[in-house]
Amino acid sequence: MADYDFSQLNDKEFEVLANDLLSNLLGQRIERFKPGKDSGVDGRFFSLSGDEVILQCKHYIKTGYTGLFSKLKKTELPNLRKLSPKQYYLITSIPLSRKNKQDIRSLLSPFIVRDDDIFGKEDLNDLLSRYPQIEEKHYKLWISSTTVLERIVNNAIKGRSQHEINMFHKNSYKYVQTVNHQAALEKLEQCRVVIITGEPGVGKTTLAENLCLHFANRNYEFVDIEESLSEAENIYSPRKQQIFYFDDFLGSNYFEAIENKKDAHIIKFIDRVKADRTKLFILTSRTNILNNGVLSSQYFLNYKIHKNECLITIGALSQMDKARILYNHLWFSRLPEEYIDEVYKDRRYRDIIKHGNFNPRLIEFITDIERVPVESSEYWGHILKTINNPKDIWNDCFKIQNNAFVRGLVLLTVFNGGNIAEEDLRLSYSRFCTISGFLSTTHTEKDFESMSRLALKSFLNRNMLKKSIEYTLFNPSIADYVLSEYCTEEALLVNIFVSLNTCDSLERLVRLTSENILSPAIGFRILEAVFVDAFTKDDKAIDYRIFVSFLLKKDPDKKEAIVCFLRTLIKDPRQIGQLGNLFTILTEFWDEQLVSEYGFIKTWIGEQSLDETEITQFARFVEYTDCNDVDIIDILRSGLKEYLLEELDSQKDCIDMSKAVTCSTSYEGDIDVDYDADLIETQFDDIANDILKDLRSDLLRDLAPSTRDLIKEIDIDAMVDSYLSSYGPDDSDDFRSTSSSSVGDGIEDLFERG
Numbered sequence: 001m002a003d004y005d006f007s008q009l010n011d012k013e014f015e016v017l018a019n020d021l022l023s024n025l026l027g028q029r030i031e032r033f034k035p036g037k038d039s040g041v042d043g044r045f046f047s048l049s050g051d052e053v054i055l056q057c058k059h060y061i062k063t064g065y066t067g068l069f070s071k072l073k074k075t076e077l078p079n080l081r082k083l084s085p086k087q088y089y090l091i092t093s094i095p096l097s098r099k100n101k102q103d104i105r106s107l108l109s110p111f112i113v114r115d116d117d118i119f120g121k122e123d124l125n126d127l128l129s130r131y132p133q134i135e136e137k138h139y140k141l142w143i144s145s146t147t148v149l150e151r152i153v154n155n156a157i158k159g160r161s162q163h164e165i166n167m168f169h170k171n172s173y174k175y176v177q178t179v180n181h182q183a184a185l186e187k188l189e190q191c192r193v194v195i196i197t198g199e200p201g202v203g204k205t206t207l208a209e210n211l212c213l214h215f216a217n218r219n220y221e222f223v224d225i226e227e228s229l230s231e232a233e234n235i236y237s238p239r240k241q242q243i244f245y246f247d248d249f250l251g252s253n254y255f256e257a258i259e260n261k262k263d264a265h266i267i268k269f270i271d272r273v274k275a276d277r278t279k280l281f282i283l284t285s286r287t288n289i290l291n292n293g294v295l296s297s298q299y300f301l302n303y304k305i306h307k308n309e310c311l312i313t314i315g316a317l318s319q320m321d322k323a324r325i326l327y328n329h330l331w332f333s334r335l336p337e338e339y340i341d342e343v344y345k346d347r348r349y350r351d352i353i354k355h356g357n358f359n360p361r362l363i364e365f366i367t368d369i370e371r372v373p374v375e376s377s378e379y380w381g382h383i384l385k386t387i388n389n390p391k392d393i394w395n396d397c398f399k400i401q402n403n404a405f406v407r408g409l410v411l412l413t414v415f416n417g418g419n420i421a422e423e424d425l426r427l428s429y430s431r432f433c434t435i436s437g438f439l440s441t442t443h444t445e446k447d448f449e450s451m452s453r454l455a456l457k458s459f460l461n462r463n464m465l466k467k468s469i470e471y472t473l474f475n476p477s478i479a480d481y482v483l484s485e486y487c488t489e490e491a492l493l494v495n496i497f498v499s500l501n502t503c504d505s506l507e508r509l510v511r512l513t514s515e516n517i518l519s520p521a522i523g524f525r526i527l528e529a530v531f532v533d534a535f536t537k538d539d540k541a542i543d544y545r546i547f548v549s550f551l552l553k554k555d556p557d558k559k560e561a562i563v564c565f566l567r568t569l570i571k572d573p574r575q576i577g578q579l580g581n582l583f584t585i586l587t588e589f590w591d592e593q594l595v596s597e598y599g600f601i602k603t604w605i606g607e608q609s610l611d612e613t614e615i616t617q618f619a620r621f622v623e624y625t626d627c628n629d630v631d632i633i634d635i636l637r638s639g640l641k642e643y644l645l646e647e648l649d650s651q652k653d654c655i656d657m658s659k660a661v662t663c664s665t666s667y668e669g670d671i672d673v674d675y676d677a678d679l680i681e682t683q684f685d686d687i688a689n690d691i692l693k694d695l696r697s698d699l700l701r702d703l704a705p706s707t708r709d710l711i712k713e714i715d716i717d718a719m720v721d722s723y724l725s726s727y728g729p730d731d732s733d734d735f736r737s738t739s740s741s742s743v744g745d746g747i748e749d750l751f752e753r754g
Contacts (some may be wrong), residue, residue, distance in 0.1 A: 002128040005121065006093040007061050008173045012750060014059040017141065018091040018119070019043045020134050021127040022055055030055065041083070043465040051086030054111075058092040065094055070108060080111045083263075089117050096120030112730075142212050143172050161224040164245075165216060168209040174328050175210050178321040184211060192274050193281045195249075197290050199397070199458055199474060203360040205247060208284050215243045215280060228262075229269050236272075236279075244273070245281040250285050263297040275577040286397065291454045322353045323747045325360055329367040338376040339369075348380060349751055354557055355387050357477035360389050397458070405451045408432050410459045413471055414482045415496050417508045422462070422469040422504050425452075432499035436492075483517055488523050494529045501540055503547045506530070510551065527551060536563050610639040612647075619697045639702045644704065645713055647691050648684065652714075655683045657723040675720050684711045 006014055016032075019042065021028045043055035049464050056076065060068040072090075080088060088111035090104065101115040112118065119127075128135045135142055184207055188194040194211075198204040216222045220243040221271040225231050266283075273281040319326075326349060330340055331655065343349050352358065352366075365371055366383050374382045400439065412428050413420050420428070426448045432438075438446070448533045454470075456462055459478055463470045473479055486492060497505055509530075513523030527548075534540045534548045549562045610618065618636055621627070660679040688707035 002125040002135060004125055004141060005061070006059070006124070006129065006141070009093075009472070010328055010329075011059040013138070013140065014093055015042050015057040017134070017138050018124070019055065020137070021131065022089060022091065022119075022123060024131045024134060027126060042671055044085075047086065052083075053087045054080075054083065054085040055089045055091065057120055058090065061093050065096070067099055068092055068094060068116070069104070069107070072104065077108060080108060085111060087117070088112050089119070091119040091124070093121055093124070095122060100523065105440065128153070139177060140175060140213075142176075143169075143210065143217065161222055162223040165212065167223050171206070172210060172213060174332050175206060176316055176321065176324045176328050180207055180317075183211070185214070188282065191226075192271050192277075192279065193283075195283045195285060195290065197285050199286070204284050206360070208245065208247065208282050211244050211282055212243060220280065225617055229265050238276065240277065241278045243282065244659060246283045247282070248285060249283045249291065263300055267300070275357075286458065291458065295367075317358075319353060320750075322358050323349075323750055326352055326363055327750055329363050333367040334369045335367060335372070336376065339372070339379045341378045342376060343383070344751065344753065345380070347748070347751075348383075350747065352383065352387065353747065357387050357390050357475065357480070359390065359393060359475075359477070361393055362387060365390075389480045389484050390477050391481055391484060394478060398478075398481065400455070402459075403446075404436075404438055405433065405446045406455045406459070408436070408438070409451055409455045409471075410473075410478065411482060411486065411492075411496055412500060413460060413473060415493070415505060415508055416481045416500055416502055417504045418476075418479055419470055419472045420502065420504070422471060422751045424500075425471055427501060428499045431501075432495060435495045435499060483512075487518050488522070490525065493518075493522065494526055497526050497530055498533045503544055505548045506544070506551065519613055523744065531558060535565065610643055612643060615643055615700065616696050619699045619703075623697065623699050633703070640645065640700060640703055641705050641710075644688070644691060644710055648688055648710055648714065651687050651691075652719060654687060655680060655719070657719070661720060661723060673720070673724060675716075677716055680716055680719070681711050 006017075009017065019030050019032055022028075022043070026045075028043050028045045032043050041054050042057045045053050047053055057069055060071070088108065090108070090112065094605065096104075096118065097113070101118045101120070104118055105112045105115055130656065180203070184194055184196060185342070188211060196204045196208050215446055218241075220241045220562065221237075223232055223242055224245045225244060225246040230247075232246075236242070250262075270281060273279040330343065341350070356499060366386050372379065372382060388494075398410070409425065409429055412425060416424070416428075422632060429448050429451070433446070452460070452462070459474050461472045461474055463472060497509060509518070509523060512518040513520055518526075531548055531552055534545050545565060549558075552558045553562060592596065615636070618639070622632065622636060627633070636737060657675075657680070660676045663673050685707050688710050692704055692707070
């Protein structure tokens with residue numbers, strides 16, 4: 001017989017359970033309403049006579065009967081008088097005596113008809129025994145119950161395994177089932193082996209522990225492996241259901257594991273389990289450690305161990321999953337109410353849920369009273385500080401579990417702005433290793449391909465773009481951690497920025513200095529080192545050197561070298577590459593000594609199309625130098641008109657043709673098409689005016705053609721033909737159909753305090 005105290009459930013989970021039980025008992029489909037301000041209604045149905053019957057759930061495990069009765073008197077009774085239902089059922093998680101029920105019925109009469117319309121703890125347990133399918137459905141109820149604890153501990157090998165499974169059970173009340181749970185469960189049932197990996201704090205160990213609880217409750221003998229698979233092999237029983245659990249199976253020193261043939265041992269044991277229908281095997285590993293092991297082990301490579309991998313990533317969690325994780329931690333925390341009030345104030349919980357650094361381990365940190373060293377008035381500040389810079393989560397993984405080569409790749413990506421093209425990263429990595437004097441201390445090669453594979457999924461992502469490959473940070477909090485840890489290490493920073501050969505890295509350097517993340521003194525010394533490297537090495541890109549010249553143009557010690565470099569470029573503008581670079585040079589470094597005539601500009605620019613940035617830079621150059629050369633002005637005017645027409649053409653889809661085009665059927669059955677050209681031109685006029693408003697200089701606005709002149713260049717007849725060919729006249733009703741429906745995300749309702 002069930003004997004739950006329901007402390008494993010939060011208030012919203014208890015409400016769902018209560019509705020399920022009453023629905024089965026009464027044989028009624030009970031309407032449920034979204035969590036939130038219910039005005040005394042958690043469920044309802046209508047009797048055969050059409051009268052409304054209301055259910056109300058009260059999970060008063062923390063306050064007991066006294067708190068429940070007080071709440072019923074102050075809040076529920078006034079609500080009931082307003083609702084005036086024909087009948088009212090009250091379901092609570094606390095134990096109730098016969099007198100308790102009589103007192104509640106007397107208080108809420110005439111809405112509660114009989115004592116047995118009130119369900120307490122004992123009544124709910126009776127119903128769970130009667131309806132085991134409901135018990136099975138509510139996973140967290142039974143997995144964290146004392147009844148299950150006795151069963152799973154008895155199903156564990158004596159000693160350490162019993163202690164471990166006991167600890168799993170103790171922590172299970174905070175567990176939130178997400179899509180990861182079902183995916184891992186299906187993988188395990190199909191393959192019999194699952195390797196759960198993920199970044200630190202993502203919840204891979206918690207998931208693994210709850211999978212172990214799930215099967216231990218189904219009479220699988222639980223075996224915890226701590227050091228060696230020999231522990232499992234010694235108690236392996238061919239005809240007994242057993243589940244083996246190996247947390248962090250490669251450890252942090254994966255090279256030692258590989259060199260001791262642990263990889264071969266693991267592969268053999270995996271094969272043995274997969275061939276035995278009575279066995280299951282769960283392993284966990286931090287992603288970077290698993291990637292290291294796979295890369296270093298020929299056994300893992302040949303076996304393709306990743307085919308058994310169930311990767312846990314925060315990206316797989318929906319906003320609602322995150323909300324439930326936060327809500328559960330707050331509900332079961334021992335934080336005083338005034339601390340929790342700080343999270344609810346101004347719906348701050350949404351800031352946590354939507355934060356780029358959201359991480360289950362981080363949520364555990366900020367809701368653990370023993371880790372909160374501040375008064376309630378300072379609690380929100382403490383949360384922000386922790387979630388904005390989750391140093392504790394990344395420190396061990398970054399500094400201890402990874403080598404200097406992987407750290408180098410991550411540092412280069414962070415100081416390039418958080419993303420970098422693969423080819424740029426490859427070249428920068430090679431230079432960084434050389435400059436830093438890195439030497440491999442193991443037999444494993446430290447080439448770019450090998451080390452980048454290690455960094456992937458734990459620190460970096462590799463994204464396939466249309467024409468290139470880009471590396472980005474796996475989680476935004478990595479950059480926060482790196483900046484907080486390394487922005488005072490000048491020698492390392494010099495090596496990083498000198499190794500990078502991108503304008504993005506220079507922009508990052510300027511931004512970090514202007515925001516005082518880097519001290520101005522360190523920032524300037526880094527820039528000086530970058531300048532020396534840029535003007536003494538031949539492998540630096542032209543646009544990179546131009547950017548360096550721009551940053552140091554006011555330094556008299558650098559002027560001669562900069563002018564010499566730019567004069568060489570201007571003699572052959574084709575090597576500059578982009579028009580924007582030329583305009584930057586001509587504007588920022590305009591000097592009769594450097595440029596004495598405009599002739600070469602006319603020849604080079606006159607043959608090229610200009611984009612928005614280039615037009616803006618061109619205009620800035622003309623204004624800055626007081627240029628009055630007629631040919632130069634005409635080139636700018638012509639390029640501006642061409643750009644505006646392209647912009648206008650690109651926004652043709654914004655024109656609502658359904659308002660201007662009409663179709664009618666003649667007496668003979670022919671379809672006649674007519675359109676209002678003035679209405680189309682009016683819409684274009686609005687768009688053209690918006691484009692002209694975005695022009696960034698008075699000169700461009702003066703040179704721009706009128707909107708009417710621009711519109712004359714548009715073939716409206718062709719637009720109408722295209723419209724009719726895409727949408728037949730019979731479809732005209734569809735053009736105007738709109739949808740105004742919107743669905744809330746449910747987060748506000750979840751966090752509603754009853």
